[in-house]
Each structure stands twice: as structure tokens, then as C-alpha cells.
Amino acid sequence: xxxxxxxxxxxxxxxxxxxxxxxxxxxxxxxxxxxxxxxxxxxxxxxxxxxxxxxxxxxxxxxxxxxxxxxxxxxxxxxxxxxxxxxxxxxxxxxxxxxxxxxxxxxxxxxxxxxxxxxxxxxxxxxxxxxxxxxxxxxxxxxxxxxxxxxxxxxxxxxxxxxxxxxxxxxxxxxxxxxxxxxxxxxxxxxxxxxxxxxxxxxxxxxxxxxxxxxxxxxxxxxxxxxxxxxxxxxxxxxxxxxxxxxxxxxxxxxxxxxxxxxxxxxxxxxxxxxxxxxxxxxxxxxxxxxxxxxxxxxxxxxxxxxxxxxxxxxxxxxxxxxxxxxxxxxxxxxxxxxxxxxxxxxxxxxxxxxxxxxxxxxxxxxxxxxxxxxxxxxxxxxxxxxxxxxxxxxxxxxxxxxxxxxxxxxxxxxxxxxxxxxxxxxxxxxxxxxxxxxxxxxxxxxxxxxxxxxxxxxxxxxxxxxxxxxxxxxxxxxxxxxxxxxx
Ligand code: NAP
Numbered sequence: 339x340x341x342x343x344x345x346x347x348x349x350x351x352x353x354x355x356x357x358x359x360x361x362x363x364x365x366x367x368x369x370x371x372x373x374x375x376x377x378x379x380x381x382x383x384x385x386x387x388x389x390x391x392x393x394x395x396x397x398x399x400x401x402x403x404x405x406x407x408x409x410x411x412x413x414x415x416x417x418x419x420x421x422x423x424x425x426x427x428x429x430x431x432x433x434x435x436x437x438x439x440x441x442x443x444x445x446x447x448x449x450x451x452x453x454x455x456x457x458x459x460x461x462x463x464x465x466x467x468x469x470x471x472x473x474x475x476x477x478x479x480x481x482x483x484x485x486x487x488x489x490x491x492x493x494x495x496x497x498x499x500x501x502x503x504x505x506x507x508x509x510x511x512x513x514x515x516x517x518x519x520x521x522x523x524x525x526x527x528x529x530x531x532x533x534x535x536x537x538x539x540x541x542x543x544x545x546x547x548x549x550x551x552x553x554x555x556x557x558x559x560x561x562x563x564x565x566x567x568x569x570x571x572x573x574x575x576x577x578x579x580x581x582x583x584x585x586x587x588x589x590x591x592x593x594x595x596x597x598x599x600x601x602x603x604x605x606x607x608x609x610x611x612x613x614x615x616x617x618x619x620x621x622x623x624x625x626x627x628x629x630x631x632x633x634x635x636x637x638x639x640x641x642x643x644x645x646x647x648x649x650x651x652x653x654x655x656x657x658x659x660x661x662x663x664x665x666x667x668x669x670x671x672x673x674x675x676x677x678x679x680x681x682x683x684x685x686x687x688x689x690x691x692x693x694x695x696x697x698x699x700x701x702x703x704x705x706x707x708x709x710x711x712x713x714x715x716x717x718x719x720x721x722x723x724x725x726x727x728x729x730x731x732x733x734x735x736x737x738x739x740x741x742x743x744x745x746x747x748x749x750x751x752x753x754x755x756x757x758x759x760x761x762x763x764x765x766x767x768x769x770x771x772x773x774x775x776x777x778x779x780x781x782x783x784x785x786x787x788x789x790x791x792x793x794x795x796x797x798x799x800x801x802x803x804x805x806x807x808x809x810x811x812x813x814x815x816x817x818x819x820x821x822x823x824x825x826x
Contacts (some may be wrong), residue, residue, distance in 0.1 A: 339453070339557035339700060340605065346826050347460075347545065350779055352433065354553065356505075357385075357534045358388055358396075358551070358552050358553070359533065359550055359551040359552070360388050360392065360395055360396045360550050360552065361395070361396075361398075361399030361546050361547045361550065362404070362540070362545070362547060362688040362743075363404075363546070364401075365386070365392075366386065367385075367386025367387065367388060367458065368384060368386060368387065368492045369387030369390065369555070370385070370386065370387060371385050371386070371387050371526050371528070371529065371554075371555055372384050372439050372552055373385060373528075373716075374440075374527070375439055375442075375563070375664075376441070376442035376665075376673070376674040376675065376676055376677065376709060376710045377442055377664035377665060377673065377674045377708075377709045377710075378598055378664070378709055379668075379678075379708055379710070381383050382439060382440065382530075383440075383530060385529045385530070385533065385553045385558075386552075386553060387553065387555050387630070388552040388553060388554040388560065389554070389556065389558075389560070390559060390560055390563040391516075392554075392556070393521070393552060393560045393561075393563055393564050394563060394564070394567065394774060396521045396552055396564075397492060397521065397569055397570060399546070399550050399562055400493075400518070400520060400547055400548075400569075401492055401525055401569045402520055402547050403519045403545060403547030403548045404491065404492060404518075404519045404543070404696075405490075405518060405547065405819065407514075407518075407519050407545065407548050408488075408489045408517035408518075408566070410456055410517070410545075412466045412469070412515075412517075413466075413467055415465070415466045415514060415666070416463045416466040416467050416515070416777050417463070417510060417517060418514070418542055418543045418544055418559060419459045419460075419462055419463035419466065419514060419515060419542075420459070420460065420463035420650050421541075421542035421543060421616055422459045422539055422542035422544070423456050423457070423460040423463060424542075425538040425541055425542055426452060426455065426456035426459065426503075426507075426535070426538060427453075427456050430449065430452045430453065430456070430578070431449075433448075433452045433503060433531065433534060433535075433577065434448035434449045434668055435448070436530055436531055436534055437443060437451060437452070437502055437503060437528070437531050437624045437665075438664075438665035438666040438673065439528050439530075439665070439752045440502070440527065440528045440529075440531065441499060441500070441502055441527070441528050441531075441665070441673075441676065442629070442664075442665045442673040442674040442675065442710070443628050443629060443631070443665045443673050443677060444522055444629070444665050444670045444671055444672060444673045445665060445666055445667075445670065446671070447628050447629075447665075447673075447718065448626060448665065450627075451501055451504050451628075451744060452503055453504055454501075454504050454529050454790060454792070455501070455503035455504035455507040455509070455755045457505040457730065457792040458504070458508050458510075458511040458512075458792045459507055459510075459511050459810070460792075461511065461792040461793060461794065461808070462511035462512050462514070462515040462812075462813065463511075463515070463619060465512070465515050465812075466514075466515035466516075466813075469487050469516070469813060469817070470487075471484065471485055471486045471487060472484070472485035473485075473801020474573070476676060478664070478730060479550050481823060481824075481825065482822075482823070482824040482825070482826065483821065483822075483823065484821070484822040484824050485819050485820070485821050485822075486524055486819070486820045486822065487516075487814065487817040487818070487819055487820070488517075488817060488818050489516045489517030489518045489816065489817060489818075490518060490571050490572045490595060490817055491518060491569070491570075491571030491572060491817060492518065492519055492520070492521070492569050492570050492571060492572070492817050493509075493513050493518045493519070493521070493570075493571070493572035493573070493574060494507040494520070494521050494523070494561065494564050494565065494570055494572065494574070494576045495510065495513070495520050495521065495522045495523070495574050495575075496522075496525070496561065496573070496576070496577065496585070497509070497522065497524050497525060497532070497576050497577070498521045498525050498572070498577045498578075499524075499525035499527040499528040499676055500631045500632060500676070500732075501528075501533050501628075502524060502525065502528035502529075502531035502532060502629060503535060504790075505525065505576045506522055506531075506532055506535060506600075507535070508576075508776070508792075508796070508807045508808060508812075509522070509574045509576075510522065510539075510549060511698055511792075511805070511812075512812045512813045512815060512816050513572075513574070513816045513819055514544070514548065515748070515813050515816075516813050516814075516816035516817045518572065518637050519547060519549070519550075519815045520548070520549055520550065521550045521551075521552065521564065522536075522550065522551045522552075523552055523553070523557065523560070523561070524551065524553065524555065525577075526553060526554075526555060526557075527676055527677065529569040530552045532551055533551060535614040535674065535825050536549060536551045543701060543819045558584070558727075559694070560751045562588050562589065563582040565589050565591070565592055565594050566591065566592055568592065570592075570594060570597060571594065572594065572595050572596075572597075572815075572816060573585060573589050573594050573595070573596045573597070574596075574597040574815065574816075575596070575597070575598050575600075575602075575808075576599040576807075577599075577600065578600065579600040579601040579755075579756070579801045579802070580644075581641050581706075582598045582601075582801075582803070583682040584596075584601040586598065594678070595803070595818075596803035596804060596805075597762070597798060597803075597807070597815045598804040598805065599633070599796070599798070599802075599803045599805075599807060600633075600798065600801060600803045601633060601730050601756055601757075601797050601800050601801070601802060602633040602634055602635070602637070602638045602730065602756050602758030602759055602798065602802055603637060603638065603728070603729075603730060603754045603755075603756035603758075604634055604637050604638070604642070604729075604756075604758060604759040604760055604761065604779070604800045605636075605637070605638045605639075605640055605751035605754075605760050605761070606620075606624055606625075606636035606638065606639045606688070606748075606761040606763075606787075607640045607641075607751060607758075607760070607761065607762045607763065607773065607777075608621075608639070608640070608642060608645060608649055608764075609642050609645070609744075609747075609762075609763065609764040609766070609769065609770075610639045610642045610643075610644035610645045610740070611764055611765045611766055612763035612764050612785075613763075613765060613785075614645065614648055614649065614652060615652075616763070616785060617645075617649065617763040618652045618656060619652060619787065619789075620761065620763060620785065620786060620787030621636060621639065621647060621649075621653055621736070621787060622653075622656055622657075623635035623696065623787035623788050623799040624761050624783070624787035625734070625736050626657075626660070626671075626672065626714070626734060627639075627788070629672045629673050629674075629675065629733065629734050630732060630733045630734045630735065631675065631676065631680075631730060631732050631733065632791065633730075633759075633802075634758060634759040634781070634789060635730075635731070635732070636736070636761060636787075637726070637727075637731055637737070638727050638728060638739060638750070638751075639653075639736055639737065639738060639739065640739050640740075640741050640747050640751065641738055641739070641740060641741070642740075642741055642742070642747070643740055643742055644692045646738070646740045649698075649701060649738070650718050650738055651659050653716050653736055653738070654699040654700045654716045656753050657714040657715065657716050657734070657736065658700040658701075658714065660672045660714045660734075661713060662713060662714070664709070664785070672714055672734055672749050674709045674710040674711045674734055675710045675711070675712055675732075676710065677710055678710055678824065680710065680732060680733065681704060681710050681711070681733075683729075683733075684704075684712045684731060684732070684733040684735060685712070685733070686725075687724075687725050687726040687729060687731055688702055688717065688726070688735060690723055690724060690725045690726070691708070691717055691720050691724040691725070691726050691737065692717070694721050694724055695719055695720075695721060696718065696719055696720040696721070696724065696737070697717065697718055697719050697784070698715055698716065698717055698741035699716045699718055700714065700716050701711075701713035701714050701715030701716065701718075701734075701735070702717065703717045709736050712734060712735070713734070714734040714735075715735040715736065716736045716738065716762040717735065717736070717737045717738065718738045719740075720737045720738060721815065722739055722750055722753070724737070725755075727739070727754075728754060728755075736810075737785060743771075744769070744773060747773065748773060748776045748777060750752050752777060752778050753778075754800075755800055755801045756774050756800060756801055756802045757778050757780060757798045757799030757801070757802045758779055758781065758797075758798035758799075758802035759779055759780070759781045759783070759789060759798070760774070760777040760779045760781070760782050760783070760804070761782070761783040761786070761787060762774050762777075762782060762783070762784055762785075763785055764785070767784070770784045770785065771784065773784070775807060778800060779798060779799060779802070780795075780796075780797045780798040780799050780802065780803070780806070781794075781796065781797075781798070783808050791808070792808050792809075793808065793809060794808055794809050795807075795808055795809035795810075795811055796808045796809070
């Protein structure tokens with residue numbers, strides 16, 4: 339592949355050459371999916387376009403490796419994952435550049451992502467050796483119940499473009515720790531990171547066939563073919579709720595076990611008694627990590643009337659001061675969006691809100707020139723039923739709504755089909771916890787703008803998903819409990 343100037347004198351071709359990765363072999367494949375630099379729109383590389391036959395060969399490879407991998411002692415699986423963590427950490431700067439290059443996110447965000455992504459390997463290296471079973475007497479006291487956890491089997495992993503490293507490791511880590519073999523299909527916009535990580539996996543000693551990676555322009559039929567294959571027992575998907583619904587229907591045909599990490603529409607609730615600077619710091623993280631392209635991104639700022647004006651003023655100052663530019667430029671604080679389509683969506687949502695009375699205190703208009711940029715924007719006086727209160731903005735736009743009472747804030751926060759994340763700011767911890775309990779989401783940040791942690795269960799309620807990734811339960815998403823009724 340061609341290297342971008344951002345890599346001059348830096349790139350190690352062994353990490354960045356790409357191809358389908360099936361059964362431990364790199365294949366040139368056919369066709370080509372261009373990978374673009376969102377800061378310019380220029381092509382930076384090309385990856386193969388796998389078809390159904392390739393996908394079924396990947397299932398063959400995963401199945402061939404399955405028996406030996408599930409019988410590999412947990413300690414050995416753990417050590418391989420730990421080596422993978424170390425290699426990612428050693429190559430962190432290079433991986434971060436690659437992420438910035440193909441995804442557009444600011445280098446600081448990309449560095450944060452690599453550290454976060456690697457931690458899933460370290461965490462699951464530790465968890466691999468800690469899977470417990472269960473022993474009980476039946477209530478009658480006569481019989482015995484023994485519960486074991488077995489690897490669920492060959493797993494298909496599908497990931498989005500917004501965290502190309504972390505969404506992959508958050509699935510590969512627990513799957514491998516549990517004793518499963520996998521086929522990873524990364525997003526077409528950001529496949530280079532996935533292939534680079536597969537290279538490091540090889541170096542870490544992951545046996546052939548345990549991790550397979552393929553890219554395709556035909557994800558629907560390719561995934562359907564894998565799910566229809568009875569050897570595939572698990573689908574773990576991270577992406578939009580719309581595609582999640584399609585995949586749940588597809589998996590239903592063969593009753594394949596599913597974990598779904600889907601879209602979000604996080605409310606960020608600020609009460610009058612919140613510490614203003616802390617709320618603004620948290621707001622900037624919750625809104626602007628990845629330029630707003632995060633499932634946990636604060637999508638709706640509900641601010642109580644007493645602190646509303648000061649909050650809007652402070653947020654406007656901070657947003658207006660952000661430096662926009664190519665992600666891999668070290669000065670950049672907000673990179674481009676992933677595609678022109680993403681910019682068009684943001685523009686549509688902002689225009690609709692403005693046509694209904696919202697005012698931009700900074701930004702609010704698309705930008706001319708190359709690259710897929712949208713400026714950091716703050717909107718105030720947004721009607722609570724604006725389209726951007728229902729749809730994921732997925733960009734650097736903070737929409738601020740004013741509220742009076744606690745009940746009102748909770749009602750607004752819950753007026754969505756999503757239930758992934760919420761944020762609450764108040765000095766009164768009793769109130770913050772009370773409100774957090776009444777907001778229907780899988781995760782709540784209390785006086786914190788960042789909640790992602792490999793040691794915590796990540797996931798949503800309602801149409802934000804099924805199951806949890808990370809934490810002590812994440813490994814169980816890749817295991818089946820087996821009950822033995824034992825007489826002795
Ligand atoms: P997406 O359009 O749903 O795509 C996600 C993945 O699914 C990509 O690999 C995509 O492949 C693939 N895909 C698309 N259509 C498919 C089909 N019919 N069958 C099988 N696979 C298919 O989502 P995205 O735009 O990449 O990511 C943004 C979304 O992900 C947002 O909604 C965000 O909230 C969500 N997200 C959720 C979490 C979470 O943990 N809950 C984390 C991150 C992101 P192609 O790229 O080839 O189309």
C-alpha cells in the first residue's frame with residue numbers, strides 16, 4: 339500500500355501491508371476497497387474485497403482451530419493476550435497515527451484509543467484464568483447442580499469505524515480468553531487498523547485460524563452466509579441500531595447467540611448546583627472525544643435555568659477555541675468527520691433545529707474546502723422535539739435545552755428509543771444518584787464525562803443493545819453455561 343506523508347520515516351511496512359487474513363495466511367484477495375484520508379478525501383490505501391467464498395473459508399479456518407484453542411490452557415491463552423497488549427503498547431504511536439489517518443480523529447484521541455484498546459487485552463488476559471463455575475444442592479437437598487462455562491464456539495465480530503482498534507479488542511479479548519476462535523469484519527472506512535492489529539496478534543503468538551480478518555463491500559450477504567453456517571455460534575456486533583436490527587433478524591434464522599452494542603443518544607443533565615467548571619470540562623470530554631463521533635457522546639445537554647446562561651457561555655468559549663485540522667497534525671483538537679455523508683447529516687440536523695428557533699452561539703454552518711469538516715458548534719434555544727434530539731448527531735455539535743425541575747429533566751432524558759449512556763452533574767450526590775437511577779440507560783456518568791473502562795460493563799438498554807462488553811461479565815458473552823445434574 340502507499341504510505342501517507344504523515345508516516346514518512348516512521349512506518350514499518352510489516353505492520354501496514356494489508357490483505358485478507360485467513361487461517362494465519364495473508365491473501366492478496368480480489369477487488370479493492372479504497373481507504374480514504376478524511377482530512378483530504380485522498381486515497382491512502384486499498385484492502386481486498388472478500389466475497390461469500392472467502393468468508394466461508396474464514397469459517398473453515400476458525401472451525402479448524404477451534405478444538406485446539408479451546409483446549410489450550412487458560413494460562414497460555416492469557417499469556418498470548420498479554421503479549422498482544424505489550425506489542426500494542428510498544429507500537430502505540432504508530433497505531434495512533436494509523437487511526438488518525440484513516441479515521442480522522444485527533445492524535446490525542448487516537449493515542450487514548452490505543453491505550454484503551456490495549457487494556458482490553460490486558461484485562462482479558464487476567465480474566466482468562468478466572469472463569470468460575472458453580473456448585474449447589476437442589477432445594478430438596480437430594481441432588482446436586484454443577485454449572486460449567488464452555489466457549490460458545492466460532493464467533494463473528496463486526497465493528498464500526500469510530501473506534502477501529504478498541505471495538506475490535508473489546509470483542510477479540512473476551513472471545514479468545516473464553517476459548518473461542520473468531521472472524522473479524524471491520525468497517526470498510528477503517529480496515530487498516532484491524533489488519534495492523536492482526537499482524538501484532540501473529541507476533542504475539544495467536545495460532546493460525548484463531549483470529550481471521552476480512553473486509554468486504556458486501557457485508558449483508560457475506561454476514562448472512564456466515565450466520566447460516568451451523569458452525570457459527572455467536573455474533574457480536576457494534577454499530578448502528580438500524581444495522582443491528584437487520585442482523586438480529588438474520589441471526590434469528592439460525593438462532594445464533596447475539597451481543598449487540600448499538601447507537602446512543604446520551605443526555606447530559608446539569609443542575610443549578612453543579613460545579614460549573616467541572617461540568618464544562620466534563621461536557622467537552624463527553625461531547626468532543628473523537629470529534630463527537632462516539633456512541634456515548636453527549637447528544638442532548640439539559641441545563642437547569644439557573645446555570646443555563648453561564649453554561650452556554652462557557653461551552654461556547656471552549657468550543658470556539660478548538661483547533662480544527664487533520665487528525666495526524668499534532669496541533670489538532672478536532673479532526674474531520676468520517677465521510678461527506680456524515681457532514682451532510684450534521685448539516686441537515688443543525689439546519690432543521692435552526693429553522694425551528696435554535697441559535698448557534700458558535701459554528702453552525704458547514705465549511706468550504708477539502709476534507710470532511712464541520713466546525714465545533716453550540717446551539718441554544720433548541721426545541722426539545724428537534725430532530726437532533728432524537729437522532730445521533732455524531733459530530734461536534736452541542737445542542738442545549740433549558741429545564742426547570744428534576745422530573746422534567748428525567749422525562750426529557752428518557753424521551754428516546756436509545757438507552758446507552760447518560761451524564762448527571764450536581765454537587766448533591768444523593769440527587770445525582772436518584773436521577774441516575776431514573777434515567778433508563780445502561781451507563782451513567784456522575785460528575786464525570788468519560789465512563790469507558792475495560793473493567794466496567796459497557797452496554798445499553800432499550801434499542802441501544804443487548805448484553806455487555808468489558809468487566810467481569812464480558813467474557814460470559816462468549817461462553818455457554820452447561821448444567822450437569824450430578825448424583826453422588
Ligand atoms: P454501521 O453502519 O451500523 O456499521 C457497523 C458495521 O456493520 C460496519 O462494519 C459495517 O460494514 C457493517 N454493516 C453494515 N451493514 C451491514 C449488514 N447489512 N450486515 C452486516 N454488517 C453490516 O455503523 P457505523 O456507522 O460504522 O458506526 C457508527 C454507529 O455505531 C453509531 O450508531 C454508534 O452509536 C454505534 N456504536 C456503538 C457502540 C456501542 O458500544 N454501543 C460503539 C461504537 C459505535 P461497512 O463498513 O462495510 O458498511
